[in-house]
Amino acid sequence: MQRVTISIDDELAAQFERLIARRGYVNRSEAFRDLVREAVAADDLTDDPDCECVGVVSYSYNHHERQLAMRLTEHQHEHTGAVISTMHVHLSHDECAEAVVIRGSAAEVRHVADTMTAEPGIRHGRVNLIPVKHE
Ligand code: NI
Structure with missing residues (x-):
């Protein structure tokens, strides 16, 4: 120390x-x-774009926004090998928040996260990358 x-x-x-x-x-x-x-x-x-990591992508959106919820689900189905888990929270009558956990290379996790948070109507989009350490 x-x-x-x-x-x-x-x-x-x-x-x-x-x-x-x-x-x-x-x-x-x-x-x-x-x-x-x-x-x-x-x-x-x-x-290192090849670094193995877990990414937690979080964002909010208005679920009344035309086709947005469907597009977000499609993104996840396009990457079923990488998306580990999704948590959905109904914030209010209109607003939802989601946290999506993705595992893969840093480049892959960033790519999936970016395609989701770049969707029009997504707010507070953010990804937190956590490296996976192998002893
Ligand atoms: Ni909801």
Whole structure:
């Protein structure tokens, strides 16, 4: 274990404290380690499109929007080998949210995620890539 001392300006420090409180970290060190892990994982995946990973794609949409729900389902059926699971949440009378878990190479996961979140009418589209480590 190494000790790292960093200097950051007051505003960023205050934002960091709020993030720690919001995410419920027990201390600054644990929060900082998690942020570094996220950055390292994102960088590794950017460097290596063949890196095996699991991606969680999340987004919301209006299910009354013409054919959008059907197109989202079609995207998933086109990639049945990669899509592991889908969770659907009815947010309100009109709005739905979904989380889709995809496993494959970083390039494949990104491709499937991008085709879904690029659909017109999709809001808050985002993918979180998690590398699969083999010991
Ligand atoms: Ni719904």
